[in-house]
Amino acid sequence: MVALPANKLEIRGLDVSYGQKRVLRDVDLDVPANQIFGIIGPANSGKTSFLRALNRMDEMTSGMQVSGQVLLDGADVRSWRNVYALRARIGVVFPLPVGLPMTIRQNVTFAPRMRGQKNKARLDELVERCLRRAALWEEVKDRLDSLGSMLSGGQQQRLTIARALSQEPDILLLDEFSIAVDPVTTMRIEDVLKELKQEMTIVLVTNLVQQARRLADRTAFFLNGECVEVGKTESLFHGDHRDPRTVDYVEGRFG
Amino acid sequence: MNAEFDRLDRAWYIDRIAKGLIFLCGISAIIFILSIFVFIFAQAFGFITEDLDVGEFLTDPTWRPTSESNPVYGTLALIAGTASVTGLAMLISVPISLGAAIYISEFATGRTKEVLKVVIEMLAAIPSVVWGFIGLTIMNPLIIQIFDVPMGLNVLNAGIILGLMAAPIMTTIAEDALKAVPDSYREAAEAMGATRWQIIRRVVLPSARNGLTAAVLLGVGRGFGETMAVLMASGHSVNLPTSPFDSVRALTATIAAELGETAHGSPHFGALFTIGVMLLLITFAINLTADLIIRGGWKQRGHN
Incomplete structure (x- = not known):
């Protein structure tokens, strides 16, 4: 067995711009495997653009240009000829839950069906497994064939997590998942993430500083397109040699 | 004081008239479509009640309306x-x-x-x-x-x-x-x-x-x-x-x-x-x- 590098993702000199506007400049950071990597920062700091660059979502966003390197298991994601296979290895959860206009079951099995899985027993098993891991199974097991859009906001967000898990991704990207979710559900999802990191690497963009503190093993602080600081989460909150901007942000003086 | 509140001024009348005209324009489509229905039905009414043979009209492939001795009105x-x-x-x-x-x-x-x-x-x-x-x-x-x-x-x-x-x-x-x-x-x-x-x-x-x-x-x-x-x-x-x-x-x-x-x-x-x-x-x-x-x-x- 070939030993994988300890870092799941290595970002080198990443730049993102929309036309003339540069939203992310020269970001270097490593995301270790089987950890939760938090990214904090105020609005417009480039957090979402960073996520989009990781699974090459930029290629469908008109005007978004990315340069620099994103190494996944040591290989540049841009060298993958099959971008669709790359994206299948990277699950994404968006800020607002996007229930596709279909039933709960169809939402979870969307990607496997798309890849040609037709075996009903295996799909059923997959639905239960993904919904259980997303802590939604008990609430929906009796109505799998009703529309996903009939669920509450928090349930829908867990449904999108279940859907993201359906392809057994190596990496799960979450973009401010708790914006439309009540606090109780947020805590349940946070527990889910702590479980999931044993099997995958999680990159969590959040505007809640305390959420990063609760969950993340390492955290990066983005501000105005710059990665100001990156390190062990505790050192971002208590370290002695922190950037003054980091201190101001984590202590709630702006943002 | 009271008189002033009761007096209907120009703006009030113009508002009423504008409202009425706009209402007429708004429902004109309904008026037109109803009139068209009525008009066409009225023109067809005599034929439908006197000459129409529904079976022939719908299933006969012969359309010979101008024949003097034996006109056939089949629209099939x-x-x-x-x-x-x-x-x-x-x-x-x-x-x-x-x-x-x-x-x-x-x-x-x-x-x-x-x-x-x-x-x-x-x-x-x-x-x-x-x-x-x-x-x-x-x-x-x-x-x-x-x-x-x-x-x-x-x-x-x-x-x-x-x-x-x-x-x-x-x-x-x-x-x-x-x-x-x-x-x-x-x-x-x-x-x-x-x-x-x-x-x-x-x-x-x-x-x-x-x-x-x-x-x-x-x-x-x-x-x-x-x-x-x-x-x-x-x-x-x-x-x-x-x-x-x-x-x-x-x-x-x-x-x-x-x-x-x-x-x-x-x-x-x-x-x-x-x-x-x-x-x-x-x-x-x-x-x-x-x-x-x-x-x-x-x-x-x-x-x-």
Whole structure:
């Protein structure tokens, strides 16, 4: 067995711009495997653009240009000829839950069906497994064939997590998942993430500083397109040699 | 003090008058459509109550209204003419317009998209007599040459012309339906590694199903109602078509061609108006269905 590098993702000199506007400049950071990597920062700091660059979502966003390197298991994601296979290895959860206009079951099995899985027993098993891991199974097991859009906001967000898990991704990207979710559900999802990191690497963009503190093993602080600081989460909150901007942000003086 | 509050000034009267006029304009469409119904039914009434034999009218392929001794008012051949031309037109225009709508909505960007939309709207504005002219002067010799048939004015010609005529409006409505699918759906599917085609086939098209059905139905309605182009391109001879190269006569074209030469109030006159009633009912039903489907779609989307 070939030993994988300890870092799941290595970002080198990443730049993102929309036309003339540069939203992310020269970001270097490593995301270790089987950890939760938090990214904090105020609005417009480039957090979402960073996520989009990781699974090459930029290629469908008109005007978004990315340069620099994103190494996944040591290989540049841009060298993958099959971008669709790359994206299948990277699950994404968006800020607002996007229930596709279909039933709960169809939402979870969307990607496997798309890849040609037709075996009903295996799909059923997959639905239960993904919904259980997303802590939604008990609430929906009796109505799998009703529309996903009939669920509450928090349930829908867990449904999108279940859907993201359906392809057994190596990496799960979450973009401010708790914006439309009540606090109780947020805590349940946070527990889910702590479980999931044993099997995958999680990159969590959040505007809640305390959420990063609760969950993340390492955290990066983005501000105005710059990665100001990156390190062990505790050192971002208590370290002695922190950037003054980091201190101001984590202590709630702006943002 | 009181007097001042009670006095109705100029602004008050103008407001009342403006309200009344705007209300009249608003309901004018309803007034017009009711008047049209009443007028056409009234003209057809005498024929329907006295001369009409429903069985003959609907199932006899003989349309011989001018015979002095034995006039026959069978519209089966005319119905077949309209249906065959419309059917062929849909076979041609549905794939083209769905393809065009998908291209404009999902692939084209920036200038290409804008130019295409304007051009398609221009296409929709071409008068039908111009399309008929194209059928007569371009398609006719072309069909004779390519298929080696004696006559190029037939179902094929009229179907192609009508298909091209219906395509722009179908494209526009279908594109509206696709545009109404939220981008977040596309993005979610994209993030799961769906290809462009998978996104279109598994997410966009199913979500837009109602609007797309309505677009097709409106195209069908357009086909049933079209007169001039079909009159010019179909050959205008009463025939039960057995191949695309047979000439046919459409319901609409029959009215247009014969109404001017019939005596007001004669059975022939009444028969033409009865065809009018039939057309009105068919197109009304098609449009109503399309409308209900579109509204049903809105209701469904409301859940999201």
